Amino acid sequence: MPLLELRIRRKAQPRAGGPALEVLRDVALDFPPGSVTALLGPSGCGKTTLLRILTGLDTAFEGEVRHRPRRIGMVFQEPRLLPWRSLAENLRIVAAAAGLPPPPVEALLARVGLEGWAPRLPGELSLGMARRAALARALAVRPELLVLDEPFASLDAANAVRMRAVIAAVLAEGATTAVLVTHAVEDAAALAGRVAMLTPRPATLSALVAVPEAARREPAVLQSALAG
Amino acid sequence: MILWRAASAALLLALWWVLAATLQDRALPDPPAVLAALRAELAAGTLLPALAATLARVAGAFLLAMTLGSALGYAMGRWRAADAAADPWVTLVLNIPALVVILLAYIWFGQTEAAAIGAVALAKLPNVVVVVREGARALDPSLDEVARLYRFGPLMRLREVVLPQLAPFLAAAARSGLAIVWKIVLVVELLGRPSGVGFELHLRFQLFDVAGLLAYSLSFAAVMLGVEALALRPAERRARAWRDAAA
Numbered sequence: 001m002p003l004l005e006l007r008i009r010r011k012a013q014p015r016a017g018g019p020a021l022e023v024l025r026d027v028a029l030d031f032p033p034g035s036v037t038a039l040l041g042p043s044g045c046g047k048t049t050l051l052r053i054l055t056g057l058d059t060a061f062e063g064e065v066r067h068r069p070r071r072i073g074m075v076f077q078e079p080r081l082l083p084w085r086s087l088a089e090n091l092r093i094v095a096a097a098a099g100l101p102p103p104p105v106e107a108l109l110a111r112v113g114l115e116g117w118a119p120r121l122p123g124e125l126s127l128g129m130a131r132r133a134a135l136a137r138a139l140a141v142r143p144e145l146l147v148l149d150e151p152f153a154s155l156d157a158a159n160a161v162r163m164r165a166v167i168a169a170v171l172a173e174g175a176t177t178a179v180l181v182t183h184a185v186e187d188a189a190a191l192a193g194r195v196a197m198l199t200p201r202p203a204t205l206s207a208l209v210a211v212p213e214a215a216r217r218e219p220a221v222l223q224s225a226l227a228g
Numbered sequence: 229m230i231l232w233r234a235a236s237a238a239l240l241l242a243l244w245w246v247l248a249a250t251l252q253d254r255a256l257p258d259p260p261a262v263l264a265a266l267r268a269e270l271a272a273g274t275l276l277p278a279l280a281a282t283l284a285r286v287a288g289a290f291l292l293a294m295t296l297g298s299a300l301g302y303a304m305g306r307w308r309a310a311d312a313a314a315d316p317w318v319t320l321v322l323n324i325p326a327l328v329v330i331l332l333a334y335i336w337f338g339q340t341e342a343a344a345i346g347a348v349a350l351a352k353l354p355n356v357v358v359v360v361r362e363g364a365r366a367l368d369p370s371l372d373e374v375a376r377l378y379r380f381g382p383l384m385r386l387r388e389v390v391l392p393q394l395a396p397f398l399a400a401a402a403r404s405g406l407a408i409v410w411k412i413v414l415v416v417e418l419l420g421r422p423s424g425v426g427f428e429l430h431l432r433f434q435l436f437d438v439a440g441l442l443a444y445s446l447s448f449a450a451v452m453l454g455v456e457a458l459a460l461r462p463a464e465r466r467a468r469a470w471r472d473a474a475a
Contacts, residue, residue, distance in 0.1 A: 055377060056376075070379075072377060074377055076373075076374075078370065080371060080373075082371065082374075083470055084392040084470040085388065093378075093380075093388055098378065098379060121470055141378060
């Protein structure tokens with residue numbers, strides 16, 4: 001897979017009855033194959049918008065995305081599973097859409113701690129479980145790019161711990177390029193190889209640092225690396 | 229609840245019976261007379277062909293109105309330009325009485341089967357459009373994004389994302405659609421078809437045969453109730469099953 005290049009000159013959001021709101025300005029980022037990048041920044045700074053541009057969901061911006069892979073798996077903040085389909089069918093449908101043979105549903109669900117849940121409907125799941133199911137769905141397309149938008153937001157402590165372990169295990173395989181949006185330095189330190197720091201709106205890149213090994217145990221190290 | 233319903237139906241029947249017995253008038257035959265008329269029509273071999281002809285017209289007009297109405301309603305709910313372009317037409321037809329549509333269709337296209345079915349479909353079409361448009365406007369954009377991200381083809385998008393969300397609206401349109409369509413079909417038959425329940429009703433009307441009139445209307449109403457209970461309601465239940473699971 002060639003280097004995925006994100007070049008945003010400007011992204012503005014039209015507003016009813018007012019001037020457009022500038023969300024992003026001059027963000028240039030490359031994503032080497034297999035890299036795990038955490039996007040860090042204050043809430044509302046445009047991290048999700050950046051993801052939407054990266055994945056091609058938002059095309060109304062000035063700039064370009066080069067070498068966007070075909071198979072992208074994404075975990076949205078809301079799980080967004082098809083509520084009328086069982087978990088197994090949710091996984092099969094995206095794999096079929098990607099032109100892949102039927103995915104190993106049970107194995108994928110087991111990876112996210114949902115063994116035995118294949119025949120159940122999304123409505124029967126808690127938010128934590130549904131988000132893990134959404135991760136299983138993302139993995140079902142064998143993603144060349146895996147995008148996680150605030151995967152720990154509004155999870156209780158136990159579910160957040162579980163989600164973190166599942167994501168860490170998936171990312172440790174190094175099979176996919178991953179982008180993780182978060183506002184918690186600890187998550188970035190624990191999961192990412194490097195951190196891209198965004199400023200408040202209009203967001204621009206303020207720092208891009210590799211996560212120091214020491215930060216895995218002591219997230220404060222990353223904090224100071226970002227500050228410096 | 230079932231007891232109450234049964235009691236209420238029995239009361240209606242009793243009232244009819246008592247009223248007929250007191251009036252002793254040709255205009256209101258009692259239940260046994262209607263039953264006798266029903267038996268006679270059945271024996272004469274006129275009832276079943278009439279029911280079949282009307283049912284076929286109902287099916288044709290219903291399917292036509294549902295298909296075209298759903299497609300148009302979806303387009304209008306999805307794209308503002310389509311809505312702006314088609315809305316005056318829909319509003320116009322919505323406000324023309326079905327009877328006028330039927331008369332014009334017969335005048336312009338002759339008293340043909342196509343004109344009859346087309347007129348009924350056209351009279352029902354705007355209702356379907358309005359209901360389905362509402363459904364299309366309520367489609368969840370976040371699931372649309374899922375479909376785009378995972379590169380669903382148009383058919384998969386329709387089957388997996390759009391139709392399940394439209395199902396309650398389609399069901400509502402179908403329910404009210406069927407109820408309206410069969411009543412309008414009787415009118416087109418009465419005005420210009422040589423067969424069907426509407427035609428037979430017209431005949432009984434001219435002969436002042438009220439027992440026959442009631443025999444035909446009640447038997448066709450029973451057929452339509454059967455269609456609703458055996459086809460529409462189960463389909464609706466199936467489409468709603470996932471909601472019940474979530475609750």
